[in-house]
Amino acid sequence: MRKISESHPHPSPYHPRRGLPQGEGTRYLQAISAIVWKDLRAEFRSYELISSMLVFSLLVILIFNFALELDIKTRQSVTAGVLWATFAFAGTLGLNRSMAIEKDRGCLDGLLLAPVDRSAIYFGKFVSNLVFMLIVEAIVLPVYSVLYNTNLFQPGLLIVILLGSIGYTAVGTLLAAMSVQTRTRDVLLPILLFPVAFAVLLAAVKASGGFLDGSDFAEIAFPINLLIAYDIIFISVSFMVFDNIVEE
Amino acid sequence: MNTKPITLKILDVISIILLLTSAYIAIFVAPTEKVMGDVQRVFYFHIGTAWVALVGFVFTAGLSVIYLVTKDLKWDRIQVAAIEVSLVFFLITIILGSIWARPAWNTWWTWDPRLTTAAITELIYIAYFMLRQGIDDPDRRARFGAVYALIGGLSAPITFFAIRLFRTIHPVVIAGSNSEAEGAFSMTPDMLTAFFFALFAFTVIFIDLFWNRIRLENLQDEVEQLKMKVTM
Numbered sequence: 001m002r003k004i005s006e007s008h009p010h011p012s013p014y015h016p017r018r019g020l021p022q023g024e025g026t027r028y029l030q031a032i033s034a035i036v037w038k039d040l041r042a043e044f045r046s047y048e049l050i051s052s053m054l055v056f057s058l059l060v061i062l063i064f065n066f067a068l069e070l071d072i073k074t075r076q077s078v079t080a081g082v083l084w085a086t087f088a089f090a091g092t093l094g095l096n097r098s099m100a101i102e103k104d105r106g107c108l109d110g111l112l113l114a115p116v117d118r119s120a121i122y123f124g125k126f127v128s129n130l131v132f133m134l135i136v137e138a139i140v141l142p143v144y145s146v147l148y149n150t151n152l153f154q155p156g157l158l159i160v161i162l163l164g165s166i167g168y169t170a171v172g173t174l175l176a177a178m179s180v181q182t183r184t185r186d187v188l189l190p191i192l193l194f195p196v197a198f199a200v201l202l203a204a205v206k207a208s209g210g211f212l213d214g215s216d217f218a219e220i221a222f223p224i225n226l227l228i229a230y231d232i233i234f235i236s237v238s239f240m241v242f243d244n245i246v247e248e
Numbered sequence: 249m250n251t252k253p254i255t256l257k258i259l260d261v262i263s264i265i266l267l268l269t270s271a272y273i274a275i276f277v278a279p280t281e282k283v284m285g286d287v288q289r290v291f292y293f294h295i296g297t298a299w300v301a302l303v304g305f306v307f308t309a310g311l312s313v314i315y316l317v318t319k320d321l322k323w324d325r326i327q328v329a330a331i332e333v334s335l336v337f338f339l340i341t342i343i344l345g346s347i348w349a350r351p352a353w354n355t356w357w358t359w360d361p362r363l364t365t366a367a368i369t370e371l372i373y374i375a376y377f378m379l380r381q382g383i384d385d386p387d388r389r390a391r392f393g394a395v396y397a398l399i400g401g402l403s404a405p406i407t408f409f410a411i412r413l414f415r416t417i418h419p420v421v422i423a424g425s426n427s428e429a430e431g432a433f434s435m436t437p438d439m440l441t442a443f444f445f446a447l448f449a450f451t452v453i454f455i456d457l458f459w460n461r462i463r464l465e466n467l468q469d470e471v472e473q474l475k476m477k478v479t480m
Binding site: 171174175178179181182183184185188191192194195196197198199202203206223226229230233234237241244245247 | 316368371372375378379381382383384388391392394395396398399400402403406407409410411
């Protein structure tokens with residue numbers, strides 16, 4: 001037994017005391033969680049990002065209320081659209097801000113110096129952006145439900161919102177990392193993001209509308225599958241190309 | 249001095265002749281469609297430009313991958329050329345479609361799946377140029393451009409599927425049929441001749457413009473380098 005371990009140049013990643021394998025995968029996950037943790041801690045000290053996204057979403061809903069005259073009849077057909085437009089607008093605000101903070105204070109350079117795979121930075125930022133977006137959605141949904149007297153707390157709708165948010169932030173994080181490095185910065189993100197995220201918003205609106213109307217699952221299955229496909233494709237593409245975005 | 253290669257000059261002339269011939273065939277040789285009348289003739293150019301633009305867009309997504317792997321700025325220049333020419337051709341497709349839609353559908357524009365996808369695709373590549381404009385460093389510009397063109401190239405077909413969730417009235421003339429299509433027709437042999445000739449003509453024209461555009465990009469690059477030399 002001893003002989004084998006001596007002849008093996010790389011000892012097994014199994015750590016006897018901790019009992020956990022200290023392999024590449026664990027280190028990768030640790031790097032991701034460190035970035036997420038950093039973002040969440042910074043956010044919960046200032047509430048800069050969440051509060052601005054939240055106030056902004058409420059304002060957007062207010063504007064829609066008067067622009068579309070959301071009476072009971074129209075409300076039923078446009079709720080899904082209003083919700084997703086609100087999430088998309090608030091999302092760009094958050095994505096821009098979370099990347100701008102990294103860039104302005106030279107934090108991104110520090111992150112890049114860390115001896116971890118660059119894609120871990122992407123996943124870290126992606127997860128923290130997703131958490132912020134979900135927190136805002138978790139507050140906007142009950143507010144909308146109360147204001148318009150519609151029950152939005154249906155498990156199907158919540159799943160659609162999760163899937164849509166994943167796809168939106170997956171592309172958004174990548175494009176935000178790109179746009180903060182350009183001259184036009186914040187202005188550019190929605191221009192880059194909306195045409196690319198059009199499919200995800202479309203499928204999300206269709207699926208959410210389906211759940212709110214109580215349509216058959218057969219009708220909702222296609223947009224949901226599309227959302228899943230979109231999420232998988234864009235997370236993996238972003239994972240592959242992120243290196244090229246932050247390379248100096 | 250960098251003179252224009254003779255092959256390119258010949259190709260320029262051939263392109264002009266092909267464009268004129270194609271227009272002649274579409275207007276005088278192809279028969280008039282019974283229901284829609286003369287406006288149907290716009291179809292030949294509509295398909296011709298759409299075909300080259302879409303092939304161009306698919307081609308650029310491939311160029312993105314090649315650039316990201318090789319990091320050779322040559323591929324970036326080729327990509328810019330391909331996207332720019334495709335963008336213009338696609339705009340022509342949309343405008344020609346609009347001209348046809350006015351009498352056939354009684355409206356210039358409708359939020360039909362095909363039309364919406366076309367508009368989104370056009371916007372993606374406009375955004376591509378806005379992105380490039382905001383970056384000074386050529387390497388970074390090339391990298392970001394390649395990444396965005398790749399993402400855009402992937403999202404356009406997904407958008408096409410997503411928008412299928414809503415019904416379409418756009419006719420499918422080639423292969424397959426759409427019972428809800430308005431303004432569909434089947435082609436006679438003369439129409440097929442005009443159709444294939446237009447496809448061929450626009451392919452040659454596209455290659456010619458593409459080549460000219462690459463040459464322009466190379467010349468621009470040379471000017472930049474000369475400017476750098478002077479200022480140093």
